[in-house]
Amino acid sequence: MNLYPVLGTTDVQASAGFYREHFGFDVTFDTDWYVSLRHPLPPHAEIALLDAAHQSIPADFRVPAAGVIVNIEVDDVDVLASALEAAGVPIAQELRSEGFGQRHVIVRDPGGVLVDVITPIPPSDEYAASFAADGAAG
Template identity: 70%
Template sequence: MHHDEGEEIMLTGCYPVLCTADVSASANFYREHFGFTTVFEADWYVSLRHPDRGHELALLDAGHESIPAGYGEAARGMLVNLEVDDVDALAARLDAAGVPTVQALRSEAFGQRHVIVRDPGGVLVDVITEIEPAPEFAAAFGR
């Protein structure tokens, strides 16, 4: 389909693609700990979708030819946020499974209780449950 100049282009998808040295290990991490299921799987790329709400993410071999030279490392300063209904329970399970914790479970005044873990490819995963924000942050929410 060709769009004329100025005609709006429809966004049909949006999801992170995370570079990793071990696609299989990273895919297993998201399947095992967060319940994602496989949509497509090759040795260099795995597309995952969560059955509850259809959220997607994908894993890509950092050395794959489709990645421009010098860009295959795990992104620094980027987090993948996964919002769950019970971060305390999940944090305990992640810890028991030996998942590396980068920031211990804590509550934030801006309305989150969260733990930050590291996936096998080095990506930071911020696991969050929303909590009531402190009064000074309450007005920032469009509720």
């Protein structure tokens, strides 16, 4: 099975460029109304961008993605946060550490979707028991 988000956007190419430039995704399919992206490194995360007004979407749902947060886990969020800020990417939430086991920054993609860029850190004692035995959040 494969599962990936398809995000409606008003500018497919700008949104696709954002994920290619800042997160290293490669294009696997590209039209003026739909772009599919896949990351070259395992586990090969995928995301797709779709013109929110495209006729393949039921008429009542032809709106850009809203209320969506895309999580992208990276090795060093501090380095990437600096690069994103230097590139002028809109920062929705400044870089910070959370007791639930994340150091992260939240940015906005060109379509308005929030992208939570995360590096896992040890959780506080308050949250440690909330994790599954293998350490993965569930």
